Amino acid sequence: MQSIGKFTDDFRHQGMRKKLIENLREKGITDDAVLAAMNTIPRHFFLDMAFEKIAYEDKAFPIAADQTISQPYTVAYQTQLLQIKKGDRVLEIGTGSIYQTTILAEMGAQMIFTIERQKKLFDLQKNYVFKGKFLNIKFFYGDGFEGLPTYGPFDKILITAAAPFIPPKLVEQLKVGGYMVLPVDEGDNQRMLRITKKTDGSVLHEQFEEFSFVPMLTGKNA
Numbered sequence: 555m556q557s558i559g560k561f562t563d564d565f566r567h568q569g570m571r572k573k574l575i576e577n578l579r580e581k582g583i584t585d586d587a588v589l590a591a592m593n594t595i596p597r598h599f600f601l602d603m604a605f606e607k608i609a610y611e612d613k614a615f616p617i618a619a620d621q622t623i624s625q626p627y628t629v630a631y632q633t634q635l636l637q638i639k640k641g642d643r644v645l646e647i648g649t650g651s652i653y654q655t656t657i658l659a660e661m662g663a664q665m666i667f668t669i670e671r672q673k674k675l676f677d678l679q680k681n682y683v684f685k686g687k688f689l690n691i692k693f694f695y696g697d698g699f700e701g702l703p704t705y706g707p708f709d710k711i712l713i714t715a716a717a718p719f720i721p722p723k724l725v726e727q728l729k730v731g732g733y734m735v736l737p738v739d740e741g742d743n744q745r746m747l748r749i750t751k752k753t754d755g756s757v758l759h760e761q762f763e764e765f766s767f768v769p770m771l772t773g774k775n776a
């Protein structure tokens with residue numbers, strides 16, 4: 555059992571989490587490192603305490619500012635495509651609940667820069683439950699379409715909201731050989747894409763399954 559602040563992770567939570575991980579494996583997630591990270595990090599620490607049980611269902615769930623914590627399958631899927639390596643510098647767009655960010659940290663990324671455009675959600679970092687554990691996460695309040703030119707280039711870029719197009723400034727901030735994983739609009743749903751930056755600066759596209767994300771919007775929201 556572990557307790558951090560007001561949160562406790564006991565055998566019931568661990569049991570529910572184990573079932574969720576088995577469920578993700580059945581749905582086709584194969585990367586053991588991703589499954590291990592998701593088995594280690596208690597997802598119920600990222601939701602209101604009233605929703606402990608729901609935290610271990612494979613569902614997206616409302617958080618503040620009309621946004622959602624991504625579905626566990628989606629988190630696993632995007633993380634698997636990113637192939638996080640120890641030492642990676644990662645840029646994440648859409649901090650939201652900080653759950654996906656924490657999974658990237660648990661996977662061993664060296665530095666994680668995460669941007670959120672909703673002030674209410676950005677402010678969640680003040681009470682971030684793993685503040686003392688993951689000192690390598692840097693939180694930014696801003697517009698993800700701009701990226702963070704002064705901190706780039708990045709080995710990996712992850713967008714956790716539905717992008718209307720591939721943001722050109724983020725492609726610029728991707729290292730050669732680096733991956734950007736993002737859901738791109740196709741009407742009601744989005745197609746998951748993985749972009750690889752080639753030596754000549756051009757990009758390779760790979761297409762995966764369809765998902766449904768909240769929209770990636772320009773500017774900031776107070």
Ligand code: SAH
Pocket residue numbers: 621622623624647648649650651652653654655669670671672675696697698699714715768769770771772773
């Ligand atoms: N990874 C988060 C997902 C939250 S939903 C989690 O699992 O909790 C997507 C998030 O992207 C929302 O919080 C939304 O406010 C944010 N977002 C949308 N457009 C953005 C932009 N241009 N820059 C930064 N964040 C953005």
